[in-house]
Amino acid sequence: xxxxxxxxxxxxxxxxxxxxxxxxxxxxxxxxxxxxxxxxxxxxxxxxxxxxxxxxxxxxxxxxxxxxxxxxxxxxxxxxxxxxxxxxxxxxxxxxxxxxxxxxxxxxxxxxxxxxxxxxxxxxxxxxxxxxxxxxxxxxxxxxxxxxxxxxxxxxxxxxxxxxxxxxxxxxxxxxxxxxxxxxxxxxxxxxxxxxxxxxxxxxxxxxxxxxxxxxxxxxxxxxxxxxxxxxxxxxxxxxxxxxxxxxxxxxxxxxxxxxxxxxxxxxxxxxxxxxxxxxxxxxxxxxxxxxxxxxxxxxxxxxxxxxxxxxxxxxxxxxxxxxxxxxxxxxxxxxxxxxxxxxxxxxxxxxxxxxxxx
Amino acid sequence: xxxxxxxxxxxxxxxxxxxxxxxxxxxxxxxxxxxxxxxxxxxxxxxxxxxxxxxxxxxxxxxxxxxxxxxxxxxxxxxxxxxxxxxxxxxxxxxxxxxxxxxxxxxxxxxxxxxxxxxxxxxxxxxxxxxxxxxxxxxxxxxxxxxxxxxxxxxxxxxxxxxxxxxxxxxxxxxxxxxxxxxxxxxxxxxxxxxxxxxxxxxxxxxxxxxxxxxxxxxxxxxxxxxxxxxxxxxxxxxxxxxxxxxxxxxxxxxxx
Ligand SMILES: Nc1ncnc2c1ncn2[C@@H]1O[C@H](COP(=O)(O)OP(=O)(O)OP(=O)(O)O)[C@@H](O)[C@H]1O
Ligand SMILES: [Mg+2]
Numbered sequence: 001x002x003x004x005x006x007x008x009x010x011x012x013x014x015x016x017x018x019x020x021x022x023x024x025x026x027x028x029x030x031x032x033x034x035x036x037x038x039x040x041x042x043x044x045x046x047x048x049x050x051x052x053x054x055x056x057x058x059x060x061x062x063x064x065x066x067x068x069x070x071x072x073x074x075x076x077x078x079x080x081x082x083x084x085x086x087x088x089x090x091x092x093x094x095x096x097x098x099x100x101x102x103x104x105x106x107x108x109x110x111x112x113x114x115x116x117x118x119x120x121x122x123x124x125x126x127x128x129x130x131x132x133x134x135x136x137x138x139x140x141x142x143x144x145x146x147x148x149x150x151x152x153x154x155x156x157x158x159x160x161x162x163x164x165x166x167x168x169x170x171x172x173x174x175x176x177x178x179x180x181x182x183x184x185x186x187x188x189x190x191x192x193x194x195x196x197x198x199x200x201x202x203x204x205x206x207x208x209x210x211x212x213x214x215x216x217x218x219x220x221x222x223x224x225x226x227x228x229x230x231x232x233x234x235x236x237x238x239x240x241x242x243x244x245x246x247x248x249x250x251x252x253x254x255x256x257x258x259x260x261x262x263x264x265x266x267x268x269x270x271x272x273x274x275x276x277x278x279x280x281x282x283x284x285x286x287x288x289x290x291x292x293x294x295x296x297x298x299x300x301x302x303x304x305x306x307x308x309x310x311x312x313x314x315x316x317x318x319x320x321x322x323x324x325x326x327x328x329x330x331x332x333x334x335x336x337x338x339x340x341x342x343x344x345x346x347x348x349x350x351x352x353x354x355x356x357x358x359x
Numbered sequence: 360x361x362x363x364x365x366x367x368x369x370x371x372x373x374x375x376x377x378x379x380x381x382x383x384x385x386x387x388x389x390x391x392x393x394x395x396x397x398x399x400x401x402x403x404x405x406x407x408x409x410x411x412x413x414x415x416x417x418x419x420x421x422x423x424x425x426x427x428x429x430x431x432x433x434x435x436x437x438x439x440x441x442x443x444x445x446x447x448x449x450x451x452x453x454x455x456x457x458x459x460x461x462x463x464x465x466x467x468x469x470x471x472x473x474x475x476x477x478x479x480x481x482x483x484x485x486x487x488x489x490x491x492x493x494x495x496x497x498x499x500x501x502x503x504x505x506x507x508x509x510x511x512x513x514x515x516x517x518x519x520x521x522x523x524x525x526x527x528x529x530x531x532x533x534x535x536x537x538x539x540x541x542x543x544x545x546x547x548x549x550x551x552x553x554x555x556x557x558x559x560x561x562x563x564x565x566x567x568x569x570x571x572x573x574x575x576x577x578x579x580x581x582x583x584x585x586x587x588x589x590x591x592x593x594x595x596x597x598x599x600x601x602x603x604x605x606x607x608x609x610x611x612x613x614x615x616x
Binding site for chain 1: 414433434435438446448449450451452453454455459463464465466468472474475476477478480
């Protein structure tokens with residue numbers, strides 16, 4: 001027998017009934033999409049999408065494809081974690097892709113080796129005094145870049161009341177400009193071995209490790225700390241948050257600073273993994289990150305979503321991209337479908353909102 | 360001023376650009392006293408509340424609370440001074456549940472790590488249940504998000520938030536506007552409890568029956584000004600209506616109106 005209580009209006013409420021978490025729906029969608037690709041693979045390609053049917057690997061899975069999917073989403077996923085909390089707070093961050101570009105260039109120039117095969121580094125940005133530096137230098141410089149970008153975003157949004165869309169759009173263009181100006185468009189290469197570990201360590205699993213670690217950390221922060229509670233409250237009803245005594249402006253600055261620093265961290269991982277930095281790095285990553293969050297159930301109107309959802313959204317995103325490659329479809333289709341998925345996810349969110357109150 | 364005054368405003372004024380929403384309000388509330396503020400829509404009642412609770416900064420005038428002249432920089436300031444408020448807009452976060460809303464901006468924490476302090480969910484839930492019990496507010500499921508609650512339930516949550524915390528002054532801006540008969544009776548009981556424990560109250564209401572049932576004194580606002588200050592014993596509903604509509608103006612306020 002279930003425990004019932006009577007509430008306002010004499011309505012009966014069944015206290016034993018649990019609310020179905022939205023994350024389960026998203027996980028269901030992930031499984032469904034994998035199944036669709038399995039069926040299409042069997043019909044069109046005569047092979048399995050994620051399973052090892054040719055005995056090439058030690059397990060039942062196609063380990064190579066799984067690794068590529070997970071690695072692919074890890075770097076943008078780090079950005080998506082920061083974007084998730086921005087969107088939950090009722091904002092948006094369009095600058096993260098460009099911040100990746102600028103940060104990669106600047107950090108890499110402090111991570112270069114002095115000599116390549118006995119010759120002076122052909123891509124050297126600075127003089128010898130700035131070469132062969134310990135890895136902590138480019139890491140700190142990189143994170144500082146993200147901090148500054150996030151701080152400018154946050155201050156503009158919190159204190160001048162410029163809409164987040166516009167403020168971060170400005171940062172998107174500016175940071176890309178910085179990335180190009182930094183080395184006059186030249187790529188920056190030949191990092192130290194220790195810098196190369198950031199993206200290649202742990203047998204190539206380092207980016208995944210960093211992504212998963214940060215995802216767990218931020219899931220806990222959003223759920224169990226005052227910071228998280230206030231982020232949801234502000235996105236849910238900014239006036240109410242203000243009237244409840246939350247220092248809304250200060251909180252928003254912190255939200256954008258954290259987002260900027262996560263984008264910077266993604267830049268460190270990416271440039272390290274590629275062993276080079278280019279001004280065009282991270283183009284469109286901001287949209288991929290937003291897409292991951294929205295697919296993962298983070299509501300663009302703020303107040304709802306979770307990092308776990310975003311991680312699932314990132315996996316869905318990765319599976320779809322990889323699935324298209326698997327089916328040997330043109331890259332053009334990928335872009336078109338990506339666009340359709342983003343719009344579809346937003347439509348779904350609107351639909352969820354409209355019917356949420358009727359459940 | 361004498362010691363038994365908890366709140367006094369002098370010449371309290373708020374202009375929104377050209378809109379004179381509140382003009383020269385001189386208001387006094389004594390300890391333990393329950394006062395109703397009445398007036399037509401747009402008379403400036405909520406504006407008055409926003410000035411004394413630090414939500415907005417007055418254009419001019421003085422606020423003396425608990426014997427000290429105050430300039431509340433924000434709502435938390437006013438709350439820390441001891442003013443608990445149910446705003447007309449309720450000020451609830453839709454995507455959070457009942458304990459989250461009760462403790463919004465004053466969360467109970469386990470460890471102090473600045474903004475990253477760990478929330479003490481259990482303590483907040485227990486305090487919420489105790490508070491609801493004390494105020495006899497019935498919410499079927501406190502884990503339910505405000506979004507999924509009826510207008511009346513939302514109002515109950517907002518009122519429970521005020522009544523859960525001990526305060527030197529409680530302000531309720533139309534607390535029963537969306538409530539059914541039973542829930543209105545509940546809120547009125549909460550107000551009576553406050554009266555018994557000697558906590559002063561400012562009640563904004565359009566409900567004449569309720570006002571005459573509950574308060575000691577009625578202050579009437581009209582077009583941003585106070586136009587009457589009436590002891591319940593010396594007035595009746597027709598009289599109050601006459602002040603609200605402008606048919607009458609209190610002798611001491613003639614020049615103001
Ligand atoms: N932020 C604002 N900007 C401009 N005008 C405002 C603002 N807030 C209130 N007003 C105006 O001030 C006047 C008083 O509004 P207020 O909300 O105090 O009325 P009220 O007495 O509480 O009315 P009600 O009974 O409808 O709640 C109204 O004319 C209103 O339009
Ligand atoms: Mg009002």
